Amino acid sequence: MQDDFPGNQHSSGPVRAYSYVRMSTRKQLRGDSLRRQLERSKAFADEHSLLLDDSLQDLGVSAWKGRNFKTGALGRFLAMVESGQIPKGSYLLIESLDRLSREAVPDALTLFMAIINAGIVIVTLGEDRQIYSRDRLNGDWTKLIIGLAVMSRGHEESQTKSERIRAVAKRKREQAREGKGHITSITPAWIDAKRIDVNRYEFTLNHHAETVRVIYEMATRGLGSTVIARKLNVDGVPAFKSKDGWYQSIIKALLSRPDVIGTFQPHRIQDSKRVPDGDAIENYFPAAIDKDLFLRVQAMRRNPGRPGRKGDTFANLLTGLCHCAHCGGPMTMKMSRVRGNENGRYLVCANYVRGHRCIEGNRHFRYEPLEAVILDHVKEINLAEVLQAARFATVLDAIDETIAALTLQLEGLRKKEQRLALAIEDDSLPPDAIIDLLKARQSERLAVEAELRHQQAERQRQSIRHDNSTNMGDRIAKLRVAWEQAEGATRYELRSEAHAAIRELITEISFDSTSSSAVVVIENGVSAYRVKDGRISGLFRAFAA
Template sequence: MDKQKKYAISYIRFSSIGQQQGSSTARQTQMREDWLSQNLDYELLEGFEDLGVSAYRGRHLEQGELGELLEFVKSRKLPIGSVVLVESIDRIGRMENLTLINLISNIVEFIDILTLEDGIRYSKQSLNKDPSQLYILVGKIQMAGNYSDNLSRRIGASWDRRQVIAKAGGAIKVKTPFYLDTENNLNEKAPVMRRMIDLYLEGHGDRRIAATIKDEFDIAFRESTIKRGFQNKALYGTWTVKGQDYPNVFEPLITEEEYWTLQAIVKDRSRVTKNRTGHLLSGLVVCRHCGYKYSVSRNKNARTAFICSGSKVMKIGCHNRKAIPEAVLMFIFEMTKYKPYNRILQKQIDDEVNSDLLVVNAQIEDIDSKIAKLQKLALLTDDIESLADQINELKARRSELNESKSNQADRRSRASKLYFDGNITEALQIVGYQIMGGDDKVFECEGMRFSYDGYKRIGKSTTVYIVNDQELVYTVKDGVYKFDMPDVFIPEIPYNN
C-alpha cells in the first residue's frame, strides 16, 4: 500500500431486496463515482455491500459486510486522509442512539467517514474539537432511529389490524402463495401445486418434481423452494402470523388432515439419505473414523468398489482410503440382513391407523413449538394474561391429542411401506442398519465382525476374496454373481455393476 496516496473505501447498503430492482444501488454507486471523479487524488481501495440487510438491530455488523469493513480498516494502517464513502449516516446503521454512536466512534478511530448526500466529513479530530459537528451527527442518528421506530410501529399496527379482521372472519390483504389470487381464492395455478403435492406423496424427490412441473406446465421452480411451499398452512386455508393461526382466511387447496399427513412425511423422509446411485448398499456403509458414508466407485476396467467419501473431502481429509470390493460388502450384507428385515416387518400394521398417528404427532409438534414461542414472548411483554390464555388453550389441545395418540397402536412404520414398495435401502436406514468399517479393513454389522484380508484372481470371471480367514469365491456369469463358501448357502443376487 502506497503511504503517499489517499484511499477511499465505499459502503453501500439497503434494507429490502426489492430495492435492488429500484434505484437504491444505482443511486449510491453513482454518488460514489461522482465524488471520485471530483477528487482525483483518491483511489478506490475496496468496496463493501450489504444488499437487502436491515440495519435496525445491527445484523449487518454481525453477519454482513459492515463488520468486515470495520475489521479491514482495523487491520491496515491506512494513510491519513483516507475515507469511508457512504450515502448518509443511516446507511451505517439505524440502531439505538448510543449503539450507533459507539459504532461510528470505532470507525473514525481508524478512518474518516464522508457522507455523500451533504459532503460532511467526520473524523476523530473534528468530532472531538467541533461541537457543532457532533450535534449534527447526533441529530442525524436520532432521525435514523426515529424513522426505524416509526416504521416498525406502523408495520406492527398494520399486522395487528389484520389479525383482528382475520379473527372476526373478515377478508384481509396479505402476500399469498402463487396458487392464490389477490382475493385469497385459488387461482389458475392451483392445479400446479396440487400436482406437486401428489408427486411428493408418490415418493418423488425435489429434482424430479421440478422437472415434471416444467414438462407438464412449463413453469420453472427451484428445487430448494418446493418443500418450503409444502409447509405453508395456507394450503388448508390458515394464515399464520406471530405464532397465531387464523383459519378460513384462504380458500383451501387440501384438507387439514392432508396437510398434517404431508408434514409428517416431509419430516420422516428428511431423516433418510436418498439412494441416488441405485446400489442396494448406497448410504449403508459408514466410515468408523470420520462418520462419512462410503461412496460407490464404478470403473469400466475394474469391478465396483466402495470408498470412504470423507477421504475425498479436503476439509475432512479422512485417512481411510481403502477401496473395498463390492463383493465383500455384499457378502457382509447377506450374512447380516435378516435381523433388520425382521425389525422392518414386525412394525407392519394397518395403513389407516398409521395415517392417524402421523397427523396427531405432527399437530403435537406444532403446538409444542407455538407454546415455546409464546413462553419466550412472555419474557418481553407486559401482556402476560393474554399470553397465558393462549398457552393454556394450546396445552388443552395438546392434552386432547396425546389422549388420542395413546388410544392408537403404533405398529406400522414407513420402513415397512418402503420395503414392500421396493425401496429396501431407505427402509434399512430407517431401522438403523449400518456396516461400519475402517482403514484396517475390519467391518462390524449387527453384532458380527468381518475382516477382509485380500484377494486372488482365478481366470477372468472368478475372484477369491479372503474374509475371516475363509475363501469367498465370487463368480460372475450371465450378469449374475454368486458366492460359494463351505457350509454356507447364499442365494444368487442380481449383479449391479
C-alpha cells in the same frame, strides 16, 4: 467550497477516498439517490485531489439493526481498516451519518468512534457538509453534537417506520383471522393469487395441485420420498420451481405442509427471527387434498422406525419390525456365504454381529420362510374383525372420556377467567394479585386447549387407521401377486407399499435364539403368533372371539 483540509498525500502516494453508498431497498435504485450520492463523492474527491474508490455499496441493506456493518460492504471496509489494508488517513465519504447507521445513538456512536479512532476521516456530503476526524474532534468537540443529532434523527425515523410496519402487519393478521383480508400475495406453488382489493386476493388452484394429490396418494401406499421423487422424474412430471427435477428433500417437506389442506400459519419478526404468530388459520387457501388424506399420511410418517430405501428390490419386507428377544437390539440382514446358497438371506442380531451387549442372539434366522409364512397367513392375521372392533372401541372409549374431562375442565377455567376479569374493576383484591391469578388461569387454559386438540387429533387418527385396516389382508395379497410378476422399480414400489400395509398390522417381531423361534406381535398385543421352522406353531389372543 474549500474545507480546512488535513492533507491529500500519503508518503506512499495519493490519499484514497472510499465512497460508501447505502440504500435500504432496491426500489430506491429507481430514483435519483444512487446517482446523487456518487456524484457528490466524485466532486469531493476531485476538489481535494483524492483517489476515489466507488465500489463500497450496500444496495438493499438496512442499517436499522446494523446489517450493513455486520454482513455488508461496510463490515468488509472495517475489516480492511483493522488489517491495515486501508491505511490511516483514508477518507470515508457518505451522504449523511444515517447512511452509516440507524441504530440507537449509543450503538451508532460506538461504530462512528471506532472508525474515527482507526484513523479514518469521515466526510458527510449533504447540504451541511461536515468533516470528522480525531484531531478535529479534539479541537472542536461541538461537531460531535451535530453528529449525535443526526444519529438520533435517523434512529427515530427508522423506529417510527418499523413500528408502523409492525402495526400494519399485525392488522393484516387480525383481518385474516376474521376472514376480512389476506396477509400477502405470496402463495404455495400450487396456488395462484389475483388481487381483487387492497388487502384481498382471489386464490385458485393451478395444475400443480394435481401433482400434490398424486404425491400424497403415493405416500399412503408406503412409498418413501426418494422413490416418489424418482417416479415423478421418470414420468416427466414438472417440478414446482426447479428446472432440475424433483429432489427427495422437496417431497419430504411437502408431505408435512399443512397448506396443502388450506391451512396458513402467520409469522412475525421477533429479535430478527421469523416466528409463528398465534394459531394457524384454517381454510385460508383452497385445499389441494382432503383432510383425511393429509392425516393418513401424517399418521404413517409418525410411525417410528420407517426405513429409507435399501437396495433395488426392497429385500427385507419386515424391516423396522424385527428385534432380538435377548437384548432388544435390531435384527440385521446378512447374505449367505455357503456355496450353493449364495442368495440366501438371514436375520441376525446386529448387536451380536458387532460384539456389543449381546452374547445370546447368535442364531441366524432364514428370512424367506419367515416372509412366506407371514404372507401366507396375512388374511388370518388380519381376521380379527371382532378383535380389532373390541380394541378399537376400547381405545375410542378412553379417548372420548379424556376429551369429555378436558372439555369440562376448559369450561371451568374460562368461567374463572371471566370472574377474574370482572374482579379487576372491583377493589376487593389488590389489582396485582388479580392479574397474577388471571395469568395463571390463562396459562392453565392454554395447556388444556393444547391437550384437547391433541386428543381430538388422536381420535381422528385412530378412526382413519381402523378404517384403513379393514381390508388390509386382501390388499397385501394382491400386492404379492403383482410384485411376483414385476421387475425393477415397479417391484420395489409394490413391496414398499406392502411393507407399509404390514406395519399397520404387525407391531413387532421378536427373535429368540434359544428356542429358534420368532414371535409376531399383532396390533400392540391383540394377538401374537409363534413362528418356528417356517410355520405357525402357536397363537395367543388377548380377547375372546
